[in-house]
Amino acid sequence: MLLASRRRLRAEVLIVLGLSLGQSAVYSVVQLLDKMTRAPLAEATSTLNRSQSTREYFDLTYQLLDIVFALVPVVLVFYFLSLQASGGSAFARLGFNFARPGKDALQGLGLAAAIGIPSLGLYAAGRALGITTAIIPSGLDTYWWTVPVLVLSAIRHGIVEEVIVVGYLLDRFGKFGWSTAAAIVVSALLRGSYHLYQGFGPFIGNVVMGLVFAWLYTKTKRVLPLVIAHALLDIVAFVGFSLFGKAVGLG
Template structure:
């Protein structure tokens, strides 16, 4: 029976029945180096955000795409088993892709309702919380060619960031917590918060309030990825979040 003929609720790839005792997926030195790289990216991205408006869009898009894939490559280069890494992130407990895409769309709209409402309330109740859309507006496509490029930017962000934060850092942090003797649920909760704070810090260019919302979004992605056992659903939702947000912004600023 091929994946195309499987029922919607049938897993394509089941996890091993006897997992290895040591669940770390990379040497600790490699993980520390990745974290330092991300911290540097967060600080550098926030510091250079004011220089973004004068740059050509295609240069911004291309540099963003290259950085995303280079970051993913840096993570994958240090994992113990690269084939097993992608088997777990993309195939473990996976259903048919069309079903996963539908679940990703559903997750996107659920999170849009929750965080859209929460963001609006936060802006009204705490106007000084800090929301800065300058850089996002500066990256907004101005024609169909740039929109097509932005679609690949959004896909790269969804695929690469989910693998880095939920596929690599989250799993590694959980393994560290369990190795230190923490109960699995505690390790999962602490790891989800810690990795999501780092994830949110990469979006400090959106202001402090924006970074908080992205951190909460990261925690939601952590919960879903742990529940589903793979990254398919969160990759789809992440892509839609980045792509549709720009579409909505373009529609809002279109001449009437």
């Protein structure tokens, strides 16, 4: 019975990852190989939040659709968790609720500051070493909706990555019988892998970030501070570039 349950959970995890960040990791590896076989990584560019239409309101529509549909695997995660939740909601199980809003916000802000500053140094070092592409956090044209959409995009990334890669996977890895250390390492490596299209510097930086975030989650059982921290990092990067036109490193 236990073996059958683990097999079902493994299939469940593969489905979730195949629809979300596992798929992104595969594409990221292919994109990295494509860039490396064209020219040195230092000459390559990685553009996030690309414009999808030259027509303003069609571009807005595409951007909003991308954000909404990217969150569907998160809904699927909470659905799967709710099937096994006992004595509480799936949201409470991952700490993705407003049970302690002030403390979560402060922890998220502190974590963003602690991760954000070193990531800029790592980006600069990666560029100097030629192992990181030039990262353009926003390729959107300037419209009245550009900044709000970038903020929503940042929140989307925070929710998708932290809920799936940290909260959900650590829960499922524990049910596989994995040690906490193994679960943390695999979660961190997955985080790094779907950033490989940006180069090896962002891969290393995101693995480190993943180790820190996953370790903190095992201590607090709260994913919301991680979502807040991640969203803040991306808001600064996306909106900062859009307003000031300077490439910055991303978490």
